[in-house]
Amino acid sequence: MRYSNTTSLLLCGFIACALIAAVSAEMLPSSDEKSAAVHHEIPYTSGVQQATIYLQEYRFEPALTTLKAGQPARLVLINRGNTVHEFVTDALHGVVVTMKVQGTLAEMQGLSELEIPPGGKVVLRFTPEQTGEFAIACHASMPKDHFKQGMVGKLLIQ
């Protein structure tokens, strides 16, 4: 019961703690919904840049996503493949990221790796800080090595 749907999305590094906290908070009675571990999504405004990246066998679509530094961003990651895919990047190192997964919100300092199950959708909110060209990659290995199959892309922050 403790590990329900949300476990299908496995997280690594910094975010593991944040997700566990968020999942725990989700289980609390509604009066406790405003637990410190769960943050409400930043309200949508017209100043938010938006992008969607689809993950599938064996590529990111589009392969290149461009965001502006200093402007709030909403980045949607959707696995439309038939196997688990990863979103691995250095672009969000040290950046405060609010992540929404299956209705659960969590805020974390930095994000380096996400594992997204088939049909899974993750919404990331953050303000890109550092400009540069950052690789995004999938290092999943089932049924074969996704990285070797060419599952790499770029996040260009200008």
Ligand SMILES: [Cu+2]
């Ligand atoms: Cu993959």
